Amino acid sequence: METDKKVSPAMLRRVVIASVLGNALEWFDFAIFGLFAVIIARLFFPADSEFASMLLTLATFGVGFAVRPLGGVVLGLYGDRVGRKKALSLTILLMAVGTGLMGVLPTYAAIGIAAPILMVLARLIQGFSTGGEFSGATTMLIEFAPRRLRGLFGSFQMCSQALAFSCGALAAYLLTSRLTPESLDAWGWRIPFLFGIVIGPVGWVIRTHLDESPEFQAYARNRPRGARPGIRSSLADLFGNHPREILSSMGVCIVGTVSAYVFVFFMPIFAKKQMGLPIADVNLATFFATAVLLVCCPLSGYLSDRYGRRAVLLSGIVAYGIAAYVLFAHFVQAPSYESFLLAQVVIALCMSFFWGPTPIIMTEVFPVGLRSTGASITYNVAVLLFGGLAPLYNTWLVEATGSDMAPIYYVMVSVAFGLAGALALPAACVRPAGRIAAA
Incomplete structure (x- = not known):
């Protein structure tokens, strides 16, 4: 369902800021958790x-x-029933609680077994909230965006991830290069996590002052009075009538989430622990790579508006698969700061060309009444099965096989899923946005 309701430039700017802010907080926390994993392991586990x-x-x-996935279903259904605005206000508060808790937790040496238990609790709170954050914020963003520029506006969500990665890597570089190991262990690693306590309430205030999405308002007006979709009917409609949309968008999400968790989270750990690179050099290279993502994602989102989602996706995934294999092998054979920097930057450039169109693909394949729920489920299942556990899988694979090349085969499997998903996308994702609007 489309709407021609005009949105003021001021409200559009506010929606972009509100949508991007929570997503950036989510990924900033994930980035610093990975970058400080060695310290967290020593202090809490x-x-x-x-x-x-x-x-x-x-x-x-x-x-x-x-x-x-549970958070995605609950918050996605909530967003489809009562509106995007209320769901997003709730998620950012939950996210701030989980992130802030990590920053103030006593270590294992102070409170024993309670320390790792509370760390797990904080991760569970974050996980539930982020289950609805990315898809809900993306849905809000693209429903406000001009029809012909939805790929560009959707890419701002990926820019927020890249910005969060860059800020996390820069914070880690500054802390690890300026503080002594003793100060870093004692209090330095907590500083980035405490940032969430500040940004959460700010994000909540911004989100509560938004208008509701024009498309959702139009959908709600046309819905029979007092009728709201039930959980059972919504899920039955989603899985019964949209299996192609679920599977194709999930394939696209798989290659995206594996690229993030392998090359942004696992690779810095791998470079430090397995290849022996200095921690400050690794963090600096990661900062440069994520800066490339930040700059190039809007370009790929815009190109998907002009030439169609599938064309941009396929070229990006193919280039990424080739570059990832060649440059990872080169780094393993000749580990150095220069080879690590080259691999991270070039792979990030290729990643940006399928990262940019991913948010719009996840949402535009579903109808308005199922959009938040559908995007939440496909995104979170892909991330659960292939992304969030990627660092654990690959750490174990390297140890079990004795081969430093093991992680790249995991990446190649995700590339196959991504290509299959891109080829199976519905026709609306093949045509440029101008033709979709005219159709």
Whole structure:
């Protein structure tokens, strides 16, 4: 269902800020958790071996993803029933609680077994809230955006991820290069997490002063008085009438989420622990790579408006698959700051060409009344199965196989899913936005 209701430039700017802010907070936290994983492992998950300690930390990183599908269904249905605005206001408060809790938790040395238990609880709160954050914020954003520029506006969500990664990597670089190891362990690593306590309430205030999405308002007006879709009927409609949309968009999400969790989260850990690169150099290279994502995602989103989603997706995924294999192998054979920087930057450039169109694809394939729920389920299931546990899978694969090349085969599997998903997208994702609007 489309609407021609005009949106003021001021409200559009406010929606962009509100939608991007919560998503940036979510990914900023994830970035710093990965970048400080070595310290968190030592302080919260002491074990008989360093490998076991790291596995416990990465499992805690992944446990939040176990509740993301639940959060996605609950918050997605809530957004489809009562509106995008109320759902987004709730998610950012939950997110701030989980992030802030991590920043103030006492360590294992102070409170014993309660420390890792509380860390897991904080991850569960974050996981539930982020289950509805990305899809809900993206839905709000594209429903306000001009029809012919929805790919561009949707890409702002991926810019927020890249910006969060860049800020996280820069914060980690500054802290690890300026503080002594003792100060870093004692209090330095907490600083980025405490940022969530500040940004959460600010985001809530901004979101509560938004208008409701024009498309959702039109949908709600046309709905029979007093009728709201029930959970059972909504899920039956979604899975019964839109299986192609679910599977194709999930394939696109799989290649995107694996690229993020392997090359933004796992690779810095791999470079530090397995290849022996200095932690400050690794963080600096990650900052440059995520800056490339930040700059290039809007370009790919705009290109998807002009030439169609599938054309941009396919070219990006193919280039990414080739670059990832060649440059990862080069880094493993000749580990150095230069080879790591080259791999991260070039792979990030290729990633941006399927990251940019992903948010609009996730949402425009579903009708308005199922959009938030459909996007939440496909996104969170893909992230749960293939993304959130990627650092854990790959750490274990390297240890179990004894091969430093093991992670790249995991990436190649995700590329196959991404290509299959892109090829199976409905016709609306093939035509440029101008032709869709005219159709």
